[in-house]
Amino acid sequence: MNKYLLITLFLSWQISPLFAGNDYTAEFQAANQLYTEGKYQEALNAYKKIENAGVTAYELFYNSGNAHYKLNHVGLSIYYYEKAKLLNPASKDLLHNLESANLRVKDRPDTVPQSAVSIFFNKIIMSMSMSFWAIFGILLFIVSLTFLYFLLNTGNVRKRKIFLTSAFVVLLFSLTALSFTYLQAERVNASDTGIVLSPITSGMSAPGTTGKPLFYLYEGYKVTQVDQQGQQIEVKLTDGRKVWISKVDVRFL
Numbered sequence: 555m556n557k558y559l560l561i562t563l564f565l566s567w568q569i570s571p572l573f574a575g576n577d578y579t580a581e582f583q584a585a586n587q588l589y590t591e592g593k594y595q596e597a598l599n600a601y602k603k604i605e606n607a608g609v610t611a612y613e614l615f616y617n618s619g620n621a622h623y624k625l626n627h628v629g630l631s632i633y634y635y636e637k638a639k640l641l642n643p644a645s646k647d648l649l650h651n652l653e654s655a656n657l658r659v660k661d662r663p664d665t666v667p668q669s670a671v672s673i674f675f676n677k678i679i680m681s682m683s684m685s686f687w688a689i690f691g692i693l694l695f696i697v698s699l700t701f702l703y704f705l706l707n708t709g710n711v712r713k714r715k716i717f718l719t720s721a722f723v724v725l726l727f728s729l730t731a732l733s734f735t736y737l738q739a740e741r742v743n744a745s746d747t748g749i750v751l752s753p754i755t756s757g758m759s760a761p762g763t764t765g766k767p768l769f770y771l772y773e774g775y776k777v778t779q780v781d782q783q784g785q786q787i788e789v790k791l792t793d794g795r796k797v798w799i800s801k802v803d804v805r806f807l
Contacts, residue, residue: 582600582604582614585597585617588600594621595625597617598618598621601614610641612645615635615637616648619632620651623654629751630749630751632652632655633749633807636747636749636807641683642683643680643681643683643738644680644681644682655774656774660772662775663775663792665792666792666794684739687732687738691730691731691732691734691735692728694725695725697724698728701718701720702717702721705717746778746806747776747779748789749776750774750803750804751773752771753772753773754770754773756769756799757795758786758799761783762783762786769797771791771797775792777792777804778790779804779806782801786799787801
């Protein structure tokens with residue numbers, strides 16, 4: 555765990571393009587300095603100030619997760635790692651640290667296995683960041699237009715067929731990459747997934763006073779909201795079970 559934290563903090567000293575153009579690069583570096591000095595709570599306070607200013611960046615969420623992990627804030631470390639994952643799902647350091655944090659979750663539920671096809675496509679979609687797929691898709695679209703330009707400016711029948719086929723194939727890949735951008739954007743903007751932050755909460759069979767306790771949910775559980783009645787929400791756990799809990803027990807991504 556320490557090796558990955560050090561690598562991340564070293565890289566974050568560089569001026570990230572996500573921070574470029576605003577007034578928070580110096581503040582972010584100062585927060586990282588507090589972290590390296592072992593002043594984890596002070597670092598968190600500085601990270602939170604930047605976050606409250608509306609900054610959304612992988613490095614900010616990732617390092618916030620690292621600081622919470624050091625302070626043994628299980629739920630909050632997972633929360634920020636999951637937020638960072640939405641912005642950079644292919645980071646091996648992030649996935650390693652997220653798994654380390656999840657190992658601290660009490661009675662962590664299993665995850666419903668996905669089909670081989672679903673796993674395959676999810677790996678492709680999440681293998682690169684949203685910005686990568688967007689730029690890649692736009693570049694491919696420009697290439698397809700270039701092929702169309704050559705198509706319209708040649709009289710050679712054989713070349714016209716080659717340019718037409720090439721334009722179609724490249725355009726298809728362009729639309730695929732842009733669809734990956736859209737799918738990732740949906741995940742980033744989704745508000746139905748959250749992390750349980752209460753140390754322990756009872757999962758009820760129904761909302762209000764009519765429900766019976768079924769089992770406990772512990773800090774760090776990842777849940778998806780499927781229904782709501784007042785301040786009671788029905789959530790689905792990663793193993794597929796559904797229960798009702800208080801909305802205040804969950805912080806949504």
